[in-house]
Amino acid sequence: MDWQVAVTFGVVYLLTLLTVLPGAGNAVPRDSTPFNTRDVCRRDAPHTLATKSPGDNGFRIRLSGSNPDKYIPEEVYTITLNGTYNNQKLIGFMLVAVPENAQDESVAMGTFQHFSHGMTKFSERCPHVVTHTYDHPKAGVDILWTAPPAGAGCVTFRATVIEYSDIWYKDDGALTKVICQKDTLPVADPPSLGPGQDCCACGAGKYQMTFKGLWSRQTPSPGIGPGIKRLLHWSNIVGASHSKEYAIWEYGGYASKGVKEVCEFGYPPTLKQEMPQHSPDVRTVGKTPGILGE
Numbered sequence: 001m002d003w004q005v006a007v008t009f010g011v012v013y014l015l016t017l018l019t020v021l022p023g024a025g026n027a028v029p030r031d032s033t034p035f036n037t038r039d040v041c042r043r044d045a046p047h048t049l050a051t052k053s054p055g056d057n058g059f060r061i062r063l064s065g066s067n068p069d070k071y072i073p074e075e076v077y078t079i080t081l082n083g084t085y086n087n088q089k090l091i092g093f094m095l096v097a098v099p100e101n102a103q104d105e106s107v108a109m110g111t112f113q114h115f116s117h118g119m120t121k122f123s124e125r126c127p128h129v130v131t132h133t134y135d136h137p138k139a140g141v142d143i144l145w146t147a148p149p150a151g152a153g154c155v156t157f158r159a160t161v162i163e164y165s166d167i168w169y170k171d172d173g174a175l176t177k178v179i180c181q182k183d184t185l186p187v188a189d190p191p192s193l194g195p196g197q198d199c200c201a202c203g204a205g206k207y208q209m210t211f212k213g214l215w216s217r218q219t220p221s222p223g224i225g226p227g228i229k230r231l232l233h234w235s236n237i238v239g240a241s242h243s244k245e246y247a248i249w250e251y252g253g254y255a256s257k258g259v260k261e262v263c264e265f266g267y268p269p270t271l272k273q274e275m276p277q278h279s280p281d282v283r284t285v286g287k288t289p290g291i292l293g294e
Contacts, residue, residue, distance in 0.1 A: 041126040043094040043105075043160040045168035052160075052170045058084040059161045060174035061095075070182035073150040076113075081159055082140025089137040092162035094123075095130045097145060100154040100178055105129075109155040113144040147181075154180040211237060211288075235266030237288040246281035 045052070062068065064078040071077065081093055097109045108128045114120045120143050123129040130143055148155070157177045160170040169175060240248065248271070249259050258271025268287060275285050 041123070041129065043096070043129065043158070043170060045092070045160065045162045045166075048166045048168075050166040050168070052168055054169075054172060056161070056169050056173035056175045057163065058088060059090065059159075059163075059169060060084060061157045061159050061177040063157075063177070063179060067182065069179055071147040071155065071179050072182050073147055073152070075147050077145050077147065079112075079143050079145045079157065080140055081161065089139055090141075090161050090163055091135050091137055091165070092132040093141060094160040095143070096128055096158050098128075098156050098158065100156050102156065105158070109152060110148045111146045113146065115142055115144065150181065152181070154178055235262060236268045238262065238268040238271055238286070240275050240285045241283045242275075242278070243281040243283075246278045248275075 059082070062080040062082075063071075064080070079095070081090075081095060082088075083090065095112075096105050097112070098105050098107060099109055106126070106128050112122070112130050114130075119133055119138065119141055120130055121133050123131050132138075132141065155178070157179075158171050159175045160168060161175060162168040242248075249255060255263065256271070256274055258268070258274040261267040261270050272285060272287060275282050
């Protein structure tokens, strides 16, 4: 009889423990906040109890442009997060752009936009956090960022990099980057011209043009089948320096045969042949090879 009482008491005691211990059935670690939600919003690596490793281990945040420590209001930049060692890869990341010295990271500075390769996304529960789509090794990630309006102040980028499932880094070293608004000089009004005067360029000048395509072969193209879609790419760039007496194309006007062929077929030779026909008004003609979308 005593043995039966002892067994019954032991079962009741075990059931009591399972009832009063919070989270015992769901094995939620550390506190009662859902694991992924808490860690992503704090930019702590999910699915591990390992604490962050010190330093950045060669990972860094980079900003495109000739002056990576300054931004022009409302300009679009490419933010790159990658390693600096040979064959260094990461499996995940979390990135925010916040005011300098911000304690509340939910206050975003500027706007993030994803490239079409599908490697990045916004966190569903913490939309101010940009994170990875898939947990697979990658050399780095790129994401577009539109700078805030003028007068917004300095911006701090903070990143978490997950190198392995239980090895991750956060905010140390080059995983924090502060950029401030670029000072711009007031633009002087052009000199006024008197009656009968004309404006012209004096001397010679050298310019460099950078073309940056944001389209890729993964961009949805309605009505284009997969067999043709894989062949899509940017056409050759063709252009000229010329006087105001010549226009390659005119808004609302009829396109020349050369312009038509570039627009419809990406074929520039005819347009390049048309330009010398206006030689008194055309100084230089330039053309580049075709540019793939990736």
